[in-house]
Amino acid sequence: MLAIVRSCATVLVAVAMAGGVVLGQTSPPSPAQRSTPDAARTASPGEPSLEIGDKLKISFYETIDVGAAKQGSRDKSEPQGVLRTFYQRTDLGGDYTVEPDGAISIPMLGRFAVQGRGLEELRADIAVSFMSMMGRSANIEVKIAERAPVYVLGAVKNPGSYKHVPGMIVLHAVALAGGLDRGESNLTSVIEGVREMERLRSATVQVKQLLVRRARLEAERDGASSLSVPVQLASLGGEEAVAKTFIATENTILRAEQARRMQQVREVASKADSVRNEVEALRRKLEQADAQRDMRLERLSDLQKLKDKGWVTSNNVVTLRTELSDIEARRQDYLVEIAQAETRLADAEEAGPRLSSEDAANLAKAIAAIDREITAAQETMTSAKALATVLQRTSSVAQAEGYEIVRQSREGPQTFQATETSSLMPGDVLKVIAKTTSAVSPSLLGPAPQSEPPQNRTYTLNER
Incomplete structure (x- = not known):
């Protein structure tokens, strides 16, 4: 009995030194899980094949056959057969990751090509290698602990x-x-893109309208009967009917403005003629008053001589002097009226050139304002086009x-x-x-047109 105890103790110490006894293990892994050199070399149907990046958990359970004896009597013992036990080889087991070359490396057992192979096939290869290196069989467990993501x-x-x-x-x-x-997630970009396209269309229509209006102002300045169609309209594209509508509207405004200015010119000329006739009439009246005064002065001289001789009374002289005084008063009134009429005539004659200069200045200011509006509208077109292009890519x-x-x-x-x-x-x-x-x-998203800069032409104040 003592010999049997010593033999068992020796075996347990050897097992502990080799890899550590599996404490608490009541039974070894199932024989169905063991790998033998005769195991299948291909993955079973439905079994996943191993790939690069897979993390494997491999466990080794070495098989040890321990001799046992049976007690025949108190003094001697007889052999009873073999006691098979298992212990885990923690020095070999652990986690292994399939390397980029498709293999794993196990200490003392070497490298194993695993890419594209099944777990049973790998298990069989490791078992064969273990038997070759250790001289004992082992139950190998191979599990996929973690797989690389997709x-x-x-x-x-x-x-x-x-x-x-x-x-x-x-x-x-x-x-x-x-x-x-x-x-669907770019709904905001789509909405912003539609807004920018609408802003681009509005700016394009505004540029068309401003270009036609500028042509009308130039026609007014130059005295043309109709406006010239701007060449930039062709580069703007869009509906031709819209441009024709703008041109027809501005032509109507042009004719109305020209008629208004002609009416103003006629009124100024008529007023000047009226004042001129008034001045001439007053001058004729002044001439008549001068003639009457001269006649009265000559008669007064004759009456004074007759009075001195006693042929006429002083009443006749007084009456004549009174008439001379009235004539002189009327004469002074005519002079005042003539001066006032000449002032009005000068104003009327200056009204025509003044009206022309004011019209020229107003047209120049209007054209300059139109140019600024065209520039601002074209900048709006450029920014809207750029934003719409960006939103086109993102939406x-x-x-x-x-x-x-x-x-x-x-x-x-x-x-x-x-x-x-x-x-x-x-x-x-x-x-x-x-x-x-x-x-x-x-x-x-066509190119935004650029308006042609106004020509460097100088206009006189009286030029129409």
Whole structure:
């Protein structure tokens, strides 16, 4: 009995020194989980194949047969057979990651190519290597602790990495990434794009109207009967009917303004003629008064001589002097009226040139103001076009056009085309290639026209 105890103690010490006894283990792993050199060399149907980046958890349970004896009597013992026990080799077990070359390295056992292989196949290879190196069999457990994620990028709502699951295909990954990005999240950009396009259209119409108005002002300044169509209208594009409407409206305004100015000129001329006739009439009256005064003075001289001789009375002389006084008063009134009429005549004669100079100055100011408005409207067109172009790029609606998969291999990354039902492996990079449709119409993003600078021509104040 003592010999049996000593033998068991020796075995336990040896086991503890080799790798540590598995305490509390009541039974070894199931024989169905053991790997033998005769194990299948291919993955079982439905069994995942190993890929680069997979993290494996490998456990080793070494098999030890311990001899036992049976007690035949008190003084001697007889052999009873073999006692099989297991202990875990913690020096070999642990986590192993499939390296970029598709292999793992286990201390003392060497390197094992695992990419594309099944767990049972790898388990069998490790068991054979263990038997060869240690001279004893072992039960090997190989589990996949963690698999590399699948990376999704491109025209999806939520690009990123996602956990790989067995049987994963392209549609699964796209669904995990939130589906195709069809532009629903860019609603704000679409609305802003529409606003900018409306601002661009409004600015374009404003520039057209201002260009035609400027042509009308130039026609008024030059005295033309109709305005010339600006050449910049052709570069603005848009509906031709709108430009024709502006031209017809400005032509009507041009004719009305010319008629108003002609009426003003006629009124000024008529007023000048009237004052001129008044001056001439007053001068004729003054001449008549002068003639009457001369006649009265000559008669007064004759009466004075007759009075001195006593032939006439002094009453006759007084009466004649009174008449002379009245004539002189009327004469002075005529002189005052003539002076006033001549002043009015001078004002009337100056009204024509003054009206022309005022019209020329007003037209020059109006043309300068129109030029500033055209410049501001063209700047609005430029900014609206730039913003609409940017929003056109950011508010595009995506439609799936194809898929590409980038997969690591022993030779390095490889790219190949895929379909919606193509299988995905751990570590794959799925690129969703999108075909975009702009939410902003590019036909309206034509170049903003630049107005021609006014010619350096000097106009006199009387030029019409």
